[in-house]
Amino acid sequence: MNYRIIIVEDDLDQQQNYADALQRKGFETQCFSNVDEALNGIMNNRPDLVLLDVVLGNDQDGGFTICRKLLDRGEDIPIIFLSDRSDEIDQVFGLRLGAWDYQTKPISLALLAERIKSLLRIHQARSADITNKYTAINANKNSNTDTGPSQDISSGLTIDEEKSYAAWHGKTLPLTLTEFRLLTAIMKAGPEGIDYSSLCESTMQRMVTNGTINSHIKNIRKKFNELGPAFQSIRNKPGFGYRWEQV
Amino acid sequence: MPRFGIKFQITLLSLGLLSIPLVSLSYWDDIQKTALTAQTRIQEIEAKAIATSLLATQQNIRELLAGNEDSELQKHALSAPSIKHPIRMDGLFGDWPKRNNPPPRFNLDHPVWLALPGTPNETAFSLRLAQSSQHLYVAIDVRDNKIVFRKDSHLRLDYNDHIQLTYNDQSGVLRRVILPAENEGSLASYYTDSYWQYGQDIEVVALGSGKNNNIINTISSHKTGIQGYWHKTPEGYAVEFRIPTTQLDTVQPQIHFSIVDIDDNPAYGPQAIVASLPKNLEDKLNPVALHARELQRVIDQLKNTYARLWIYDSRGREWAFAERHSEKQTVLQTEYGLQEESPSTAFDSQCVRDALLGRIEPLQHIDGSDGKLKRLLVCYPIMEAGETLGVVVIDESADHVLALEEARVSVIAKKVGGAIILLLVVLFTYAFTLVRRISRLSQEAQMSIDTHGRIERTTINASRNFPDEIGDLSRNISTLLEKQHSYMSFLERIPQTLRHEISNPLNKLRTSLENLLDQKPDLAKDQYIRKLDAGIDQISNITLQLTEAASLESAIQEEQLAKLDLIEFLHDYLSAWNGQIECTQLSNSSLINTSQSNTPLTGAPAFILGDSSRLEQLFDKLLDNALGFCPESGKVEVHIERLANRMKVIIENDGPLLPTRPTSEHASQNTTELFSPMVSTRSSGSSIHLGLGLHIAKLISDQHHAILIGKNRTDGSGVIFSIEFELI
Numbered sequence: 001m002n003y004r005i006i007i008v009e010d011d012l013d014q015q016q017n018y019a020d021a022l023q024r025k026g027f028e029t030q031c032f033s034n035v036d037e038a039l040n041g042i043m044n045n046r047p048d049l050v051l052l053d054v055v056l057g058n059d060q061d062g063g064f065t066i067c068r069k070l071l072d073r074g075e076d077i078p079i080i081f082l083s084d085r086s087d088e089i090d091q092v093f094g095l096r097l098g099a100w101d102y103q104t105k106p107i108s109l110a111l112l113a114e115r116i117k118s119l120l121r122i123h124q125a126r127s128a129d130i131t132n133k134y135t136a137i138n139a140n141k142n143s144n145t146d147t148g149p150s151q152d153i154s155s156g157l158t159i160d161e162e163k164s165y166a167a168w169h170g171k172t173l174p175l176t177l178t179e180f181r182l183l184t185a186i187m188k189a190g191p192e193g194i195d196y197s198s199l200c201e202s203t204m205q206r207m208v209t210n211g212t213i214n215s216h217i218k219n220i221r222k223k224f225n226e227l228g229p230a231f232q233s234i235r236n237k238p239g240f241g242y243r244w245e246q247v
Numbered sequence: 248m249p250r251f252g253i254k255f256q257i258t259l260l261s262l263g264l265l266s267i268p269l270v271s272l273s274y275w276d277d278i279q280k281t282a283l284t285a286q287t288r289i290q291e292i293e294a295k296a297i298a299t300s301l302l303a304t305q306q307n308i309r310e311l312l313a314g315n316e317d318s319e320l321q322k323h324a325l326s327a328p329s330i331k332h333p334i335r336m337d338g339l340f341g342d343w344p345k346r347n348n349p350p351p352r353f354n355l356d357h358p359v360w361l362a363l364p365g366t367p368n369e370t371a372f373s374l375r376l377a378q379s380s381q382h383l384y385v386a387i388d389v390r391d392n393k394i395v396f397r398k399d400s401h402l403r404l405d406y407n408d409h410i411q412l413t414y415n416d417q418s419g420v421l422r423r424v425i426l427p428a429e430n431e432g433s434l435a436s437y438y439t440d441s442y443w444q445y446g447q448d449i450e451v452v453a454l455g456s457g458k459n460n461n462i463i464n465t466i467s468s469h470k471t472g473i474q475g476y477w478h479k480t481p482e483g484y485a486v487e488f489r490i491p492t493t494q495l496d497t498v499q500p501q502i503h504f505s506i507v508d509i510d511d512n513p514a515y516g517p518q519a520i521v522a523s524l525p526k527n528l529e530d531k532l533n534p535v536a537l538h539a540r541e542l543q544r545v546i547d548q549l550k551n552t553y554a555r556l557w558i559y560d561s562r563g564r565e566w567a568f569a570e571r572h573s574e575k576q577t578v579l580q581t582e583y584g585l586q587e588e589s590p591s592t593a594f595d596s597q598c599v600r601d602a603l604l605g606r607i608e609p610l611q612h613i614d615g616s617d618g619k620l621k622r623l624l625v626c627y628p629i630m631e632a633g634e635t636l637g638v639v640v641i642d643e644s645a646d647h648v649l650a651l652e653e654a655r656v657s658v659i660a661k662k663v664g665g666a667i668i669l670l671l672v673v674l675f676t677y678a679f680t681l682v683r684r685i686s687r688l689s690q691e692a693q694m695s696i697d698t699h700g701r702i703e704r705t706t707i708n709a710s711r712n713f714p715d716e717i718g719d720l721s722r723n724i725s726t727l728l729e730k731q732h733s734y735m736s737f738l739e740r741i742p743q744t745l746r747h748e749i750s751n752p753l754n755k756l757r758t759s760l761e762n763l764l765d766q767k768p769d770l771a772k773d774q775y776i777r778k779l780d781a782g783i784d785q786i787s788n789i790t791l792q793l794t795e796a797a798s799l800e801s802a803i804q805e806e807q808l809a810k811l812d813l814i815e816f817l818h819d820y821l822s823a824w825n826g827q828i829e830c831t832q833l834s835n836s837s838l839i840n841t842s843q844s845n846t847p848l849t850g851a852p853a854f855i856l857g858d859s860s861r862l863e864q865l866f867d868k869l870l871d872n873a874l875g876f877c878p879e880s881g882k883v884e885v886h887i888e889r890l891a892n893r894m895k896v897i898i899e900n901d902g903p904l905l906p907t908r909p910t911s912e913h914a915s916q917n918t919t920e921l922f923s924p925m926v927s928t929r930s931s932g933s934s935i936h937l938g939l940g941l942h943i944a945k946l947i948s949d950q951h952h953a954i955l956i957g958k959n960r961t962d963g964s965g966v967i968f969s970i971e972f973e974l975i
Contacts, residue, residue: 011751017758024765084750086794087743088802104794105754106787109761210867211795214860215802236859238816239823239866 003120004028006047008038008066009082010056018051018082021109027116035062039069047077048123049116052099054083054090064097071098076127078119082107088215101177103205111204118204119177122164157233159184171227178203179220182213186234186242193235193243217242253685257678261671268664275656282652283645287623290553290641294627297545297639301558301629305541312560312629312636321562323524324534325351325502327376327383329557329568334377334384336434338478338485343375343386350375353506353521354390360520368519370508378537378565382489385475387504391483395509397427397435404437405444406513410486411505412436412473413532415496418452422494424471426486434475434488438468443507497539501532536564543567546639554622554647557640558629561603566637602626602638620645684710684717692724702732738923742793742939749790756783796939803950808856813894813972814887815852816859820866821885853894855972857951865947866898868940869968873900876966894972901965905957921957944970 005022009015010033019029030047032038034056042050050070056062067079079099083090086104094102100119103112158167164180166173175183185194185202200208203216217234224231235245301308334342354371361368375386387410397407410426425439425446437446446468453462475488495502503523510518523533546556550569558567605628623645629637687709695704705728710721760780763770770776873883881901888895905921922945941957948955954971 011755013755014751014758017755017762020762021758021765084747084754086746086750086798088798105750106757106783106790107754109758109765209791209795211799211864212791214864215798217860218806236863237823238820238859238863240819 002026002028003048003116004030004045005049005051005116006038006042007031007051008056008063009033009051009053010062011053014053017109018112022113022116025113025117027113033057035059035065038066042066042070042075042077046075048120049078049080051116052079052081054081054085054094064094067094067097067099076123078123080115080119082112095174095176108205115177115204118164122162122177125163126165157187159187168224168227168231173223173227175220175223178205179216179223182216183220183234187244189242190244193237193241195241199241213241253682254678257674261674264667264671267667268660271660271663278652278656279649282648283620283623286643286648287625290623290625290643291627293549293553294625294639294641297549297556297558297641298627298629301542301545301639302631304545308629309631309636312566320524320528320531320534323528324536324562324564325374325376325523326564327378327535327537328565329538329570330377330379330384331570333379333382334386334487334489336474336476336487336489338476338487340375340386340388340485340487343384344377349373350386351523353504353523360517362516362518368508370506370519370521372504372506372521374504374523376535378492380538381492383492383495383502383535383537384489385487385504387486387506388480389483389485389506391506391508393510394428394479394484395513397429403444404439404446405507405517406509408484408509409507411443411503411507413503413505414490414494415499415501415532416451416494417496419496419499422449424473426473426475426477426488428477428484431477431479434473434477434486436469436471436473436475436488438466438471492537495537497537500535500537502535503532534564536560536566538568539566543569553641554644555640555642557642558637559599559640560637561635563599596624596626598624598626599638599640602628602640603635605630605633605635623648681717684713688717688721688724695728702728702735705729705732742796746790746793749786749793753783753786753790757787792939796943799943799946803861803946806858806861806950808858808951810854810975811857811859811862812852813855813857813896813974816857816862817866817885817887817896820863853889853972854975855894855951856975857972861947861950865944865951865970866896868944868947869898869970872940872944873898873966873968876900876902878902881965890971892974894974895969896972897967897969899960899965899967903966904959904963905966922955 003026005027007015007018007022007029009018009031012033015031015033019031022029030041030045032041038052038056050066052063052066054061054063059065063081063083067081070077070079081094081099081102082105083094083102084105091102091104100123101115103115156169158170159165161184164175164177166175166180166183181202181204182199185199188194189198196210196213199213203213205212217236221231221234233245235243237243328344330344332342350373352371352373369390369392372387372389375384377384377386389408389410391408395407397404397409401407404425404427408428412424412426414422414424416422423439423441423443424436425443426434426436429435438449439445440447448468449466451464451466453464472491472494473488475486478485478487505520505522507517508519508521522529524531542558546558546567546569549556551571553569553571555570556568557565559565621644623643625641627639628635629639688707691707691709695702695707697703705725707721707725707728710717711725712718713721756779760776760783764776870883870885877883877900883898883900885896885898888897922941945955948970952973955968956971957966957968959966
């Protein structure tokens, strides 16, 4: 079964490029360039995933409008924002609306396809059985394992890589896909740590700087701390990267 | 340049106002001279007016002043100058007014009678007269080597030393009074008859209510109205007494004194009699100049205008006298410390003598002992038909004139002084208000821009609503700040704007290229496609930097700083950098040396409030910058300096210098420009420098309350960036 992707982008050239690339990867695509058409298209034929540009024509927040209306209707559709608006406030706003990911332009089509696949897999897994018990494994012992559920019992952290799910002391951590990947990578690296270049690769984004990684780590820490006890397991190795320390 | 503030300037200028009273003071001497000259002139006019008025209004002026006495009698006229204060009747003459000439002395040069003619006799007396408005005062100093007092058993009054007084009463009737030497104390006096032996009652005619209804009153002999004192002196005795002027004839006043010396045997009669007239005039009385009521009325009208006024006849007899009211004097004395001279008479002065000689408009300024002008004496002759009948004398105290002038000038000076003080206060208040307004404006203008030259607020409230030049300046500064703020906002938005504008076409390029390569994989080896790919990556990198810079400022505002060991951080950080350089060969010839010349990087902990990832970003930018500008043969050094409660991290690199303004005294003065976004001050060949690295470094250093300074080495071999943290 081919997954159906709706692309909402007001720039027709970019729209065409996304569609061509995704079609070559085996996805079905449908393109819209404004809010109303997009909402009608989504309602008429529910897609598996939606790629949304934030700025649609003169509507500066068109992408956000579509996202909010879909989630208001209870639609459980993974949404990825693709935008040139890179301000942190825009990213936070988009993710809080319920988007699964927020990618800033320019993007790599290959990596975009991989992210879409990953999101669809996660979505599928979550939809299949969200009540499964997660198998507890020690992060250090399974550092070479790429997939499968893992749990750092001692720190109170629960991770399911397959579903990109993380919980802190039993409470779900609302991490983005990029943040989840970074958390997983650091946790797997253990006390030895992981350098910035490896962390950049784990984000599956084309242009990532140390500053970008640091911003993500700050967001991760913030989300941990919002849920409860002080989280101090992710430690900075100045000039190198980050390490995982069991507290 | 020394500070020369507005307050100081206005203070200096205000002091110039003080020159006004100083200059005025220098004119005081001129004012005094002018006042005295004017006063003299006024007195002269007044005296002339009085003289003219007397001649015009007093029909009997000639009779009054010239008199009809024969010239021989007039030689013996007695003078009775006016006195200001009553004289105490105590037989002592110390309270009598002083005179320039000694009092007339009468002795045996013209004795009336001697018991033993041809034998020497010492009897003599001196006589003084004075008058007030109510009394004629008499002082007689008698020389008598043997005083015979009246005995209680004697009824007769002439068996003892005594004085015979004769005068015309107000009705022109001759009255005789005998003043016997009874004892020390109150003077006894009795009316008597021409025998001078016993007391004799007198009859006085009083005017009745109707025609021919005059009443005759009898007055006892001892009720003479004379009050006095008898006092024994070493040479004889002194008698001091006063007679009411109402008992005297003031038109043709005449009086006569005879001293009767009684020695060993009173029954034999007097030893000698000395009179105030010589023997050939024994049937006459001495003329005495009592104030004439008609003339007195004329000058009384001016008595409050001048210190003293006199009218003398040509023989020096005083016919009228007036002086300023004593109460007024007291006020002057109290206010100005004025002590007026009280000359008993002006007749002795040269001024009067000149006037009597007919010299018109004479005047004389009398200098006191201290050389200062004390009195203004103006004398004007009363002349009729070429004959000088008398003289009008007006005397005024120079001190009084000056005191009045001074009082007037003082009032003016007080008003001028008050006005100057008021003006000074107003000037100072105005100056302080101006200075305060300018200071506030300056303060607000300074506070509107932070230490890095960023505009914090665009509205200046100081003097904003004032409709003057400072108000204009305030509003202009606000307008300038608004314009500058708009421009700065535009500059600050450039990275974000550029990023927004570039990202879409860049994304279009990137995705198009990817699709192209996906469709035609063999193109991947084409050099132009590779260059295109590299170019897109380069532009992507630029947009990434722009994004980082644009988002940093808002991001760091929400970040919390935590306690952090700067030494440990730097140790870990620089270890990672050294490893990275060796592994990745970022710069073949550039080396990072962690110099330990000042403080080992592995020293005692140095805690600061910080964020390790932001510090990492900060040092990344500084080291990127240092390595980027370091030549192949150059060197980058990092070392630290521990200060008292601060720690300085210094990053030095060889290479091109930071540009310095020709006028800059310190290279660090261009820090603001150096750390501004989109400003690259150095050329480094092919590398792209948006000038965002140092801007980001500056933002992070500010977040850490650290001081970031960039400057050139003193030897010109490279650049030094230092960041100074505050330890906790």
